[in-house]
Amino acid sequence: MFKKTIFTVVALIVGLHSIPPATANDAALYDKGFDPNAAFIRIVSSGESVLRIGSKRLQKGQNVSPYVAVDAGRIAVDIDGQASEIEAASGKFYTVVGLSKGHVIFLKDSIAISPAKSNLSFYNLTGDKSVDLFVMQAKANVISNLPSGQGKTVQLRAPLTLDFAANVDGQTEAAVSGVKLQRGGGTTLIAMRVNGAMTLKAIQNEIAK
Incomplete structure (x- = not known):
């Protein structure tokens, strides 16, 4: 059974089926906003925060x-007046995670630039000690034991449309269905708790214009 589960996850990552050549309908990498000489920073926050990265104020x-x-x-980063700095390198992607009580975590995202794959990022902002990201179609975790306040990025063959669940100790706490993974792009799943109930939200990655 263990070997079968490992094989299923590997099959999901390398492709559930053979992928045809890219077409004009496939999404370009973050709307062609990639500049290899720039660094890329975003903020993940569980609340309705006022955000600033460098000189850019965000919605x-x-x-x-x-x-x-x-x-x-x-680079200066500000979340609701809580200022900090991150050292950013050219061509790299970073996520600043804003937690409760002004606590901030800096994460380096393993974003891959591939016309045949999609980046899938998962963040655990629930306060739970660890959360698994479970793929319904594969009946297996694609990300396991993600600690609270942390994130992880994996690459999946695309295009795919998948259903995901956030599991704690093998029990589904929240789910989201019909998540589209597009070639050359990325999707972020964020698990949070609102009034004690866990939510799982899917957001398409993009680069600010």
Whole structure:
């Protein structure tokens, strides 16, 4: 049974079926906003925060902001007046996770630039010690034991439309269906608790214009 589960997850990551060549209808990488000389930073927050990356002020109420292209170096980040700095390198993607009580975590995202794959990022902002991201179609976890306040990115062959669940100790706490994974793009799933109940939200990654 264990070997079968491992095989299922590997099959999901390398492709559930053979992928035809890319077509004009496939999504370009973050709307062709990728500049290899820039660094890319976004903010993930569980509340309706006022966000700023460098000199760019972002829309209030976004749980996941767009990536903002900045010059490499030390970049100022502000979440509801809580200021901090991140050292950003050219061609790299970063997520600043804003937690409760002004606590901030900096994560380096493993974003891959591939015309045949989609980046899938998962963040656990629930407060639960660990959460699994479960794929309904594969009947297996694609990300396991993600600690609270952390995120992880994997690459999946695309295009795919999948249903996901956020599981705690093998029990489904929240789910989202019909998540479209597009070639050359990315999707973020964020698990949060609202009034004690877990939610799982899917958001398409993008680079701010």
